[in-house]
Amino acid sequence: MNAAVCIAAVSELSPGRYPDSGGLSLARDTLRHLFDEWPQLEPRHIEGLFVCPPGMASGDAASLFAHETLFHELGIQPKVAETVNVGGATYSVMLQRAAALIEAGYVESVLCLGAGKFPKVGDRGGEQMARMVSHPQFEFIYGAYIPALYAQAASAHMARYGTTEAQLARVAVSARKWALNNPQALMREHGAITVDDVMSSRPICSPFKLLDCSVPCEGGAAILVTSRAMARDITDQPASLLGYGERHGFGHVSQAEDLTTLGAKDSGRQAYEMAGVTAADIGHAQLYDAFSINPIILLEDLGFCPAGEGGSFLEAGYCDPGGKLPVNTYGGLLSFGHTGDASGMSMIVEGAVQMMGLAGERQLPGELTLVHSYGGMMCEHATLILGRE
Amino acid sequence: MSEAKPLPEVDETSQPYWEAARQGQLVLPRCGKTGRYFMYPTPWSPFDYSAQVTWEQVSGRGHIKSFSVVHQAPYEAYAADVPYVVAVIRLEEGAQLMANVLNCDPLSLQVGDAVRVVFEERAGGFKIPQFELATSK
Numbered sequence: 001m002n003a004a005v006c007i008a009a010v011s012e013l014s015p016g017r018y019p020d021s022g023g024l025s026l027a028r029d030t031l032r033h034l035f036d037e038w039p040q041l042e043p044r045h046i047e048g049l050f051v052c053p054p055g056m057a058s059g060d061a062a063s064l065f066a067h068e069t070l071f072h073e074l075g076i077q078p079k080v081a082e083t084v085n086v087g088g089a090t091y092s093v094m095l096q097r098a099a100a101l102i103e104a105g106y107v108e109s110v111l112c113l114g115a116g117k118f119p120k121v122g123d124r125g126g127e128q129m130a131r132m133v134s135h136p137q138f139e140f141i142y143g144a145y146i147p148a149l150y151a152q153a154a155s156a157h158m159a160r161y162g163t164t165e166a167q168l169a170r171v172a173v174s175a176r177k178w179a180l181n182n183p184q185a186l187m188r189e190h191g192a193i194t195v196d197d198v199m200s201s202r203p204i205c206s207p208f209k210l211l212d213c214s215v216p217c218e219g220g221a222a223i224l225v226t227s228r229a230m231a232r233d234i235t236d237q238p239a240s241l242l243g244y245g246e247r248h249g250f251g252h253v254s255q256a257e258d259l260t261t262l263g264a265k266d267s268g269r270q271a272y273e274m275a276g277v278t279a280a281d282i283g284h285a286q287l288y289d290a291f292s293i294n295p296i297i298l299l300e301d302l303g304f305c306p307a308g309e310g311g312s313f314l315e316a317g318y319c320d321p322g323g324k325l326p327v328n329t330y331g332g333l334l335s336f337g338h339t340g341d342a343s344g345m346s347m348i349v350e351g352a353v354q355m356m357g358l359a360g361e362r363q364l365p366g367e368l369t370l371v372h373s374y375g376g377m378m379c380e381h382a383t384l385i386l387g388r389e
Numbered sequence: 390m391s392e393a394k395p396l397p398e399v400d401e402t403s404q405p406y407w408e409a410a411r412q413g414q415l416v417l418p419r420c421g422k423t424g425r426y427f428m429y430p431t432p433w434s435p436f437d438y439s440a441q442v443t444w445e446q447v448s449g450r451g452h453i454k455s456f457s458v459v460h461q462a463p464y465e466a467y468a469a470d471v472p473y474v475v476a477v478i479r480l481e482e483g484a485q486l487m488a489n490v491l492n493c494d495p496l497s498l499q500v501g502d503a504v505r506v507v508f509e510e511r512a513g514g515f516k517i518p519q520f521e522l523a524t525s526k
Contacts, residue, residue, distance in 0.1 A: 143473060156454065159500035
């Protein structure tokens with residue numbers, strides 16, 4: 001399939017802790033890493049720049065003009081440049097905006113960049129993050145915070161469909177299986193886990209135990225979106241961006257009409273239509289997994305299984321290595337690591353790397369991959385369909 | 390001594406809600422044209438953008454739409470409360486509220502359980518709408 005828009009280069013820092021780098025300097029580390037891995041890149045390859053405010057999660061408000069600082073340092077005067085925030089959906093949305101600009105002939109390329117710090121829960125980091133994600137008058141005052149908010153979706157799904165805690169645990173088990181194939185994954189060294197390991201880990205917010213939650217860390221990634229012509233100037237095997245869609249729903253968890261199905265249904269439908277494919281055509285999927293419930297709902301919303309059957313789909317091993325629909329083939333946020341503001345990059349990078357033939361040991365066959373990310377406590381959704389050029 | 394629980398940052402639009410709560414009443418904004426209740430308070434109706442929004446007392450009855458039992462507190466003010474319940478309550482009138490479910494065994498709760506409003510006193514004379522089971526288990 002030939003697409004007008006390609007991913008010509010991707011690069012991601014190893015997830016971990018970068019105590020010596022603030023948000024902006026982590027963004028610079030990410031760029032240095034990109035240029036080391038792609039020495040053919042030159043200033044002429046960057047006609048636009050989208051940056052996520054680096055260090056937002058750690059309360060560094062000074063980063064809202066990050067794009068100005070960075071395009072200067074990149075030695076370019078881009079035709080488009082913005083600091084963009086859509087939570088975890090930031091980067092899928094950046095790619096969609098970049099694609100629309102390239103398709104319209106406005107620019108030939110846009111560099112999408114993100115670096116993420118993740119505050120430690122002690123030292124008031126927990127309160128700060130709770131304030132950021134909940135309504136200050138009507139949610140925050142009830143001791144709500146990220147896992148308790150996500151748990152609302154889990155309890156609703158369990159009550160409606162009979163999804164079990166063991167099925168949730170199975171999501172984490174599958175992610176760990178994939179992480180064992182990825183030298184960069186944070187949890188690789190901790191080895192395989194079982195459903196019992198997850199079920200017996202420390203309770204956080206029911207139904208979630210510690211191992212149902214993604215692993216906070218820091219990192220960053222860069223993705224260069226280009227026209228086909230420019231992609232060919234950079235690499236022999238770009239990934240093509242065949243379809244995309246987005247949907248923004250409820251603003252706050254407590255106001256969601258239904259937490260058992262999310263905006264992914266609409267964003268996915270749009271992406272499939274644009275690409276002219278269906279879920280049955282997709283070889284593997286990269287699904288944002290801040291908590292174990294999310295891939296279950298996303299599998300259903302994106303049409304990989306009927307509503308209510310996401311848990312049993314995963315339990316059957318379909319998403320594991322060797323399964324019929326490999327999911328989160330890099331280990332997911334659950335076992336690769338959740339790099340704070342940059343977390344939404346990791347699943348796009350993996351999707352692109354698989355399509356570009358750069359996945360090394362974990363390279364899979366398959367001509368199409370679907371990437372889905374969401375932001376803002378599951379309320380903003382963006383889907384991408386990537387293909388092999 | 391544990392830290393005090395957070396207080397709502399009341400603004401002009403939400404003031405009627407918190408004033409009524411101080412009197413032990415649950416009131417919600419209601420669209421003048423459609424008659425629908427909504428949350429959170431805004432200076433317009435989200436259904437037709439008109440300014441015809443009234444405040445009306447509601448029954449305070451509803452059910453648990455979803456919930457989580459919090460075992461790890463997010464910060465110091467909640468450390469002494471674990472395990473506590475964070476729930477989304479669907480009111481009979483259709484609007485939804487987040488709240489804690491008080492005076493219950495958190496491990497016995499189920500989605501769908503009937504609840505009624507109660508008010509929790511906090512610093513500054515605030516009374517915070519909360520919920521408890523309508524029938525004890």
